[in-house]
Amino acid sequence: MRILILGGDGYLGWPTAMRFASLGHDVMVIDNYLRRRMALECGAEALMVNPNLNDRSDIFRDASGKNIGVVIGDCADYRILSEAFINFKPDTVVHYAEQPSAPYSMMGFDEASRTLNNNLNSTFNLIWAVLNHAPECHIVKLGTMGEYGTPNIDIEEGWIDIEHKGRSDKFLFPRQAGSLYHTTKILDTDLLWFYVRNHDLKVTDLMQGPVYGLSTTESDLGVKLLPNFHYDDIFGTVINRFLTQAVAGIPLTVYGEGSQVRGYINIIDTLKCVELAVNNSVKSGELRILNQFTELFSVNEIAAMVKEAGDELGMNVVVEKINNPRKEKEKHYYNPSYDGLRNLGWKPTLMTGEVVKNLLLKIAEFKGNIDVTRIQPRIKW
């Protein structure tokens, strides 16, 4: 297949590109380094310095014999995305080209506006590039479980049948997110669903939980092929933050009571799920929505797992509750469905003590790079 990856420089984009190239697909990535620039502006650079995309592509070709095409450009600029479609003629697009940080989106007007305009226009331009240049192309879009928020009813996979006053209909499952970033993903879903209905697009929306990990089959080919790993308060996800705090010998910072529950997923499984979605396309006019996470944990449970694994490695981990910088329900019902990807054949990678210990050891190789001043929450909402 010819697979175009939008946001191919990212934590998930780059490992995805290597995976599909390894599997023998024609792969092209496009990225404008927006996430790197934002991280730099926020004083929140990744744990290790990643080479630029062209260099990474060269390093990967030397290591694997496989090629990854690179376009440096902005997916929120239609001209650039359109040219990439005309030149590469993808039959599948994996869309990661979004500002990915909830805290960043809550900093102020400039960051919020950038999040809204980047994320909406990337998705909108993708829709139109497909309509104009590749109407049979399958769009595999990364959404987030955060679109659903924490409703008091079971979360279904994207859709819900509603019976109301003796009549019934099927609708998108209600969405109500906890940050502007997550809200832009709701807007993406609304846009995609409109164009699917009216223009017969083929779309898979993967509602992913927070990702953790920094090791995939291909990224382990060389230290310069690692995904960009963020451990800071802005771009780092909670498990990656806790792992880094354990390695650095500073307390794990649990926000509030720590009883917030989410569904988490190892980066290895992100690649498996995206691969399953790509290999099992949908029909024209179908918006397939799949909930993409492995296990439900509370923040306290995650902290306890990291502490247990860290203590076994002699790290003497301390867990500390701090004031919650976010407006979120700490006690809430949470029961999301997750059959879709398992029905496609996914065998999840669980977060065992062994997995956690291996991650701690991997991060420990970069211990000297950790800046402990950038982990405490700087953004409140």
Next chain:
Amino acid sequence: MRILILGGDGYLGWPTAMRFASLGHDVMVIDNYLRRRMALECGAEALMVNPNLNDRSDIFRDASGKNIGVVIGDCADYRILSEAFINFKPDTVVHYAEQPSAPYSMMGFDEASRTLNNNLNSTFNLIWAVLNHAPECHIVKLGTMGEYGTPNIDIEEGWIDIEHKGRSDKFLFPRQAGSLYHTTKILDTDLLWFYVRNHDLKVTDLMQGPVYGLSTTESDLGVKLLPNFHYDDIFGTVINRFLTQAVAGIPLTVYGEGSQVRGYINIIDTLKCVELAVNNSVKSGELRILNQFTELFSVNEIAAMVKEAGDELGMNVVVEKINNPRKEKEKHYYNPSYDGLRNLGWKPTLMTGEVVKNLLLKIAEFKGNIDVTRIQPRIKW
């Protein structure tokens, strides 16, 4: 009150400004003439040439003794909106600053992108101007009944209680619109609801049906104070199109079977409803949603009413069914609630034969301006 009207040059914006000024409020309008430019580009100018906003403000002051402040600028530019807030210090904002045409939004990439970016950024900038400069300001936003689409269940006013697998919660009523324009209004609602929840905004979202008419108390003070009245396929709403076709002596063009049902409202009642919303503010952190229409009609019923009134005036009206240029359900269930505004005291103006005849006579004064080539649908989706 100090009332800022975004989109104050529009079909509804200008009459709203005159109404509030007449009632003794301090009124300022802001507009960048986007709708005029789009209409010009599409060959779809209004029935009569409206003076520019500064001139209209002068004409209105001469006629009424009341003042309307004017800012010519783009609400999708935060700097301009922000300055208007700092200078004018509104306690209420009425937000009409959106590209209002469904067909325009379905023309192609450029028009769709303009619709998305103008509408989303106007709303987004308004949210931030309020947060930064007037956190107690009440936002009265024009949404559309079209956000709901035509679901197979009763349409409630904005919200729905869902019982699911033995548990329950309250959500935004499901939205599923028939054009990109209507979809941008869904995105607006999502954005507003997020910032209401997280930042305690005060918002009223008026879900309005298609508006008809061209006469209000203040616009009748002089021909140069009339609202810009569109009768073309792009910016004209169905009743205004039919009225103009009757006056021009050409067939009323019913799209498809004509059994599509919507809730309609006279422009006189738009002003009444907006006034009720403004006079009855909401509390901080409340998103009040009101369905704003008078009566449900099928397209066939509207055509029959216009024909009956026109025939009584000797116009010999012909009704013609043409292929539906739109992707929409022609037979569908439609039962929307509409108690909210009536509970606030609204006494609706019904579309009687007398009302229709008066509108026909009013439009007939401008019969020489009608360009019959711009009424047939030029845009298909």
